[in-house]
Structures are given as structure tokens and as C-alpha cells.
Amino acid sequence: MNKKTGWAMMTVGTLALCGLLALAACSKKENAEQSSGAPAESTAPAAAATPIDPATVATVNGTVKFDGTAPKASKIDMSQDPGCKGANEAENVVVTGGDLANVFVYVKDGLGSRTFDAPKDPVVLDQSGCKYHPHVLGVMTGQTVQIKNDDPTTHNIHPTPKDNREWNESQPPSSPAIEKSFAREEIMLPVKCNQHPWMKMYINVVKSPFYAVTDKSGKYEIKGLPPGDYTLAFVHEKLGEQDQKVTVAPKDTKTVDASFKAAAE
Amino acid sequence: MGNRLKAIETPYNRAHHAFAIFTACATLVVITAGALVTSNDAGLSVPDWPTSFGYLIKVPHFVGGIRYEWSHRMVAGSLVSLTLAIALWTVVVERRRWLRWLAVGAFCTVVAQAVLGGLTVLLFQPPAISTAHATVAQTFFCIAVAIALFTGRKWVEEQPRVEFDARRPSLFTLTLLSIFVLYVQLVLGGMFRHHGLSWWPHVVHAAVVSFVLVWTAVRALSVYSRIEAVRRPAILMLSLLITQLCLGFTAFLTRVAWGHNAAQPELPMVVSTVTHVAVGALLLATTVILAIQVWRHVPVAFEERVPQAQQDPSAA
Structure with missing residues (x-):
């Protein structure tokens, strides 16, 4: 190789790198412009919702228990960011007196070809104390998720879905809420903050409004269910899924409880 | 000349x-x-x-x-x-x-x-x-x-002091094999760290790496220890291999055995894993240096092959 060839190759290499940097910078700017404002993931116009007779609807409620000794909550060390002053325990298995919180309960099967309109009101996901509130969230396909930052520090919101589009955006303190929606059904879609590695939560995207998340006392309630035979799924981020069959008559109120055991290590 | x-x-x-x-x-x-x-x-x-x-x-x-x-x-x-x-x-x-x-x-x-x-x-x-x-x-x-x-x-x-290598596989072949198995290990480790693969292929392949590198180092030190340019990287490679195995074991304990339920990356896991990566880089570079020095000082000796017909005149 003569010196001229060497010079030429390095010049080409440098120019290629500069060009790539410029291209990436431009494309990021365009992406940023596109994502501000309206939800990024548009959904195809949905078919008209199947009408439900409000006079016949039923309710399913119950309690989810944890069978056995509850695992000790993992400790969180927030010292790497002075702006984080939240509770220092992880929420992956929250058990209070045997009641299991953060279980997503939804009608997995039995609704047939019914369709449902996504609610106009957004679901709010708040970041405060360097934690996500709530830890487990339910939302309908196409419904807006409004993400707020109430912390005096920057977060980044990074869902890692299997069936929806992945995105990663930072949100400085006092900045406007980020609004997003998810086009496809997906259960226990993980969301994390790469700046604060303990910050994790799960979004559950479903096509029907028949879902609930158990509270600290392990209780849930699903209202407005048309009479029929259904499969009810209880899903926990660490303990897995359980399915139960339930039949509801008009104006019925059925109690369906569930119990989880510690996951095998 | x-x-x-x-x-x-x-x-x-x-x-x-x-x-x-x-x-x-x-x-x-x-x-x-x-x-x-x-x-x-x-x-x-x-x-x-x-x-x-x-x-x-x-x-x-x-x-x-x-x-x-x-x-x-x-x-x-x-x-x-x-x-x-x-x-x-x-x-x-x-x-x-x-x-x-x-x-x-x-x-x-x-x-x-x-x-x-x-x-x-x-x-x-x-x-x-x-x-x-x-x-x-x-x-x-x-x-x-x-x-x-x-x-x-x-x-x-x-x-350079030169000694021809008539053994098979040659020391140079062994150094190239060492580099290859280290690369495979690097890919397996990277895939595990980036959640593309389970931990066990990386751990199992560590045995293969150990075998090949020890074979290479033993050959270099037992036959060519007089050549300083070969002896030094061979000793360093062996030392780094032992260090790397200890670090890998510690990283396994802190990440897989003890740390899998941690809410966030914990200091012992971070320290052991980062050191494991850095020592891994040093091990690969040392092996490359050894290969270069072997190529320079211990070239492979080739036998001159006589065609079969010339070896056996009766065949003509």
C-alpha cells in the first residue's frame, strides 16, 4: 500500500463516519418531531363496538392469595441519584397478610367476536419517588397511556414489548406528559428506566374492558360483563399465569378466587 | 538474511x-x-x-x-x-x-x-x-x-532467534486454535450478557478454552522456553487464564446464583463482571501476541514430499 492509498482510505472512512453521524442526527430529530404530541402508534379504524344490554350485565370479583411464606422484598439502593427519594423495596412480589397484589386479571376467552371501543380517557402512569405508579397497569388497545414525571430528575421510559413497537424516550423533570398507545394485545409488557435500573413495571394491553389489577388486599372486581361462559386469567409478573372457567348469568355476581405458590427457583 | x-x-x-x-x-x-x-x-x-x-x-x-x-x-x-x-x-x-x-x-x-x-x-x-x-x-x-x-x-x-517446529499440530496451529476458541467464548459471553443466550454455553465452553490454552501454553513452555519472546506471553496467558476462570466463577455466583432476584445490578456483580471482561480482553490480546511471536520465532517446518512414484521405483 502506498501512502496515497492510505490517506485516501482514511479520508473516505472519516467522511463515512461524519456522514453517518449526520444522518443519524437528522433521523433522530425527525423521530422526535413525530413522537411529540399525538400518540405514536396509530391503530386502524376499529369496527363498531358490539352493544351490551346494561340491564343484564354481571360482575366477577374475588381475592388472590399467596400460598406459603412470602419472599422477602429485594432492597433498592437509590443513592446513585440524589433526586430519588422513594421507598427502598422492590415490588415484584407484594404480599400483605397472604393477599397478593399486582395480579392482572382479565377475560382471556369467551367474548367471541365482540368488539369494544377504547375509552377516550387516558390511563395515567406516574413516575414519582423514582418508581412507577402503578406497578401493574391495564389498558385497552388504542387507548392513550399518559406518562408523567413528578420527580426532580430525568427518567427514560423504555417498553420492551414482544408484539408492539419498542420505543425509548427520556423525560426531564417538569416536562409535558408523554402520550403513547399500543396497537396489539400483549400481557405483562415490561417497561423499564435505564437510568434507574430498579424502575420496572408492566403494562397489560387487552382488547376488552374486562380486566382489573389486584390491590394490596388482593381484591379485584370486573364489572359490566355480559352473561356467558368465560376463561378468566390471573397473571403475575414472577409467579406466572392461572386460568379459571366461570359462567355468569344475567345480573349475576360471581366470586372467583385464586391462589399462587412461590415460583420454583 | x-x-x-x-x-x-x-x-x-x-x-x-x-x-x-x-x-x-x-x-x-x-x-x-x-x-x-x-x-x-x-x-x-x-x-x-x-x-x-x-x-x-x-x-x-x-x-x-x-x-x-x-x-x-x-x-x-x-x-x-x-x-x-x-x-x-x-x-x-x-x-x-x-x-x-x-x-x-x-x-x-x-x-x-x-x-x-x-x-x-x-x-x-x-x-x-x-x-x-x-x-x-x-x-x-x-x-x-x-x-x-x-x-x-x-x-x-x-x-529473531528461530527454531523450526516439526511437531504436529504445530505450536502456531495451537495458538490460532486458542484465538478461535477465545473468540467463540467471547461471542457466547456477549450473547449471555445481552440476554440472547443462556449462561450454560459460556460456562461449558470455558472448559474447552481452558483445555486448548493449557495445551498451547504447556507446549510453548516445555519446548520453546528458551525463546523469551515466546516464554513471556505463554506464562502471561496461563496466568490470565487462571485469573479469568476465578473471575468467571465469581461473576457466575454474583450474577446467576445470588443476583438473579436483585432489584438492580449489585456492586459485587458489577465489579466481578467488569473485571472478567477486562481480563478477557487482556487474555485474547496476549494470545494474539503469542501467536505473532510463535509465527516469528517458531516457524513450521515442512517436510519435502516426494511423489509416490519416485519413492517406489518398482511401481514404474
Whole structure:
């Protein structure tokens, strides 16, 4: 190789790198412009919702228990960011007196070809104390998720879905809420903050409004269910899924409880 | 004789050699910084690239994962400049054509590495690309170390002591096999760290790596220990292998056995894993140096093969 060839190759290499940097910078700017404002993931116009007779609807409620000794909550060390002053325990298995919180309960099967309109009101996901509130969230396909930052520090919101589009955006303190929606059904879609590695939560995207998340006392309630035979799924981020069959008559109120055991290590 | 004359043609340039060593050391710093990013799960804490929160240089709010990711970007950017400088310097002062090619190759590699780093961010860390980023980093480190070796006084001025190797497999073949198994191990480790593969292929392959490297080191030390240029890297390779196995075991305990339920990356896991990556890079580079020195000092002896017909006159 003569010196001229060497010079030429390095010049080409440098120019290629500069060009790539410029291209990436431009494309990021365009992406940023596109994502501000309206939800990024548009959904195809949905078919008209199947009408439900409000006079016949039923309710399913119950309690989810944890069978056995509850695992000790993992400790969180927030010292790497002075702006984080939240509770220092992880929420992956929250058990209070045997009641299991953060279980997503939804009608997995039995609704047939019914369709449902996504609610106009957004679901709010708040970041405060360097934690996500709530830890487990339910939302309908196409419904807006409004993400707020109430912390005096920057977060980044990074869902890692299997069936929806992945995105990663930072949100400085006092900045406007980020609004997003998810086009496809997906259960226990993980969301994390790469700046604060303990910050994790799960979004559950479903096509029907028949879902609930158990509270600290392990209780849930699903209202407005048309009479029929259904499969009810209880899903926990660490303990897995359980399915139960339930039949509801008009104006019925059925109690369906569930119990989880510690996951095998 | 021809080799000797060529060696005399190339003058030793102390400043050039020192800068090559500095570049190689800086590469190890960048690899360590990259390992800190992965171990702290901070790879996507700065969501944009090539800018960082919209700026190329401006220091962001230095908290959480941003500290690791932004620092990695800055030291990596500095390494691109260092590589450009060493490549230009080599093209200008170096008389050996193949070394000028190697310097240009180093620059192309660091550019490719920067592109892979950008793709890792923009495509949300796909395991294959993140692993390629980790593998090319160590490849670049080997190139930087090789440039430092080739520009050194010993390489330039020394008349190499040569002993022909008639054993099969030859020591040179063994060093190449060592480099190959280390690369496979690097890919398996990278895939595990980037959640593309379970831990067990990396752990099982560690036994293969140990066997091949010990075989190579034992051959080098038992047969060619008189040659200092072979003995030294062979001893270092063996020492680094033992250190690396201990670190790997510690990293396994802290990450897989004890740390799988942790809410966040914990310090013992981060320290053991980052050290495991850095020592892994040193082990690969040492093995490459050993291969180069074996190629120089212990060339493979070939038997002259006589055609069958000439060996057996009765066959005619």
C-alpha cells in the first residue's frame, strides 16, 4: 500500500463516519418531531363496538392469595441519584397478610367476536419517588397511556414489548406528559428506566374492558360483563399465569378466587 | 538474511511506539467503560445517538445510568481520535507497507465499532448487534496491541532467534486454535450478557478454552522456553487464564446464583463482571501476541514430499 492509498482510505472512512453521524442526527430529530404530541402508534379504524344490554350485565370479583411464606422484598439502593427519594423495596412480589397484589386479571376467552371501543380517557402512569405508579397497569388497545414525571430528575421510559413497537424516550423533570398507545394485545409488557435500573413495571394491553389489577388486599372486581361462559386469567409478573372457567348469568355476581405458590427457583 | 535487512531498514521511532502503547491502553479503558454500561444495565439511558440528549459534547445531569453511558461515549469518541492520529502517523513515518495497512485497518475497525455502538442504541440493543459491538471492541484492542508490538524496539531491531517446529499440530496451529476458541467464548459471553443466550454455553465452553490454552501454553513452555519472546506471553496467558476462570466463577455466583432476584445490578456483580471482561480482553490480546511471536520465532517446518512414484521405483 502506498501512502496515497492510505490517506485516501482514511479520508473516505472519516467522511463515512461524519456522514453517518449526520444522518443519524437528522433521523433522530425527525423521530422526535413525530413522537411529540399525538400518540405514536396509530391503530386502524376499529369496527363498531358490539352493544351490551346494561340491564343484564354481571360482575366477577374475588381475592388472590399467596400460598406459603412470602419472599422477602429485594432492597433498592437509590443513592446513585440524589433526586430519588422513594421507598427502598422492590415490588415484584407484594404480599400483605397472604393477599397478593399486582395480579392482572382479565377475560382471556369467551367474548367471541365482540368488539369494544377504547375509552377516550387516558390511563395515567406516574413516575414519582423514582418508581412507577402503578406497578401493574391495564389498558385497552388504542387507548392513550399518559406518562408523567413528578420527580426532580430525568427518567427514560423504555417498553420492551414482544408484539408492539419498542420505543425509548427520556423525560426531564417538569416536562409535558408523554402520550403513547399500543396497537396489539400483549400481557405483562415490561417497561423499564435505564437510568434507574430498579424502575420496572408492566403494562397489560387487552382488547376488552374486562380486566382489573389486584390491590394490596388482593381484591379485584370486573364489572359490566355480559352473561356467558368465560376463561378468566390471573397473571403475575414472577409467579406466572392461572386460568379459571366461570359462567355468569344475567345480573349475576360471581366470586372467583385464586391462589399462587412461590415460583420454583 | 533478507528479513534482517528489512528489519534494519525500519528505524525505531520511540514517540510513535509510545503513542501506540497509549492507544492500546486507552482501548482497554474504553472496553472497561463499555462493560460498566452493560453491567449497570445503562445501555439505553441516553436514548439518542450520535448526540446525547441532543448535544454532542454538553455534559448531561450526571446521575444514574447516564454516568456510565455518557462517559463510555466520550472515551470512545476520544479513542476514535487517537486511532485516527496513530493511523495518520503510521502512514507518514512507517516504511513497512503491511504495517501501514494494519494502521488503516485499525481506523476502519474503530469506525465500524462506532457504527455498531450507534446501532445498538438506535435498535434497542438487539443481542446480535450488542455482541458484535463487544467482539469488535476486543478485535480492535488486539490490533492496537499488535501495532504497539510491531513498532517496539525489540521487534524493529532484534534479530529473531528461530527454531523450526516439526511437531504436529504445530505450536502456531495451537495458538490460532486458542484465538478461535477465545473468540467463540467471547461471542457466547456477549450473547449471555445481552440476554440472547443462556449462561450454560459460556460456562461449558470455558472448559474447552481452558483445555486448548493449557495445551498451547504447556507446549510453548516445555519446548520453546528458551525463546523469551515466546516464554513471556505463554506464562502471561496461563496466568490470565487462571485469573479469568476465578473471575468467571465469581461473576457466575454474583450474577446467576445470588443476583438473579436483585432489584438492580449489585456492586459485587458489577465489579466481578467488569473485571472478567477486562481480563478477557487482556487474555485474547496476549494470545494474539503469542501467536505473532510463535509465527516469528517458531516457524513450521515442512517436510519435502516426494511423489509416490519416485519413492517406489518398482511401481514404474
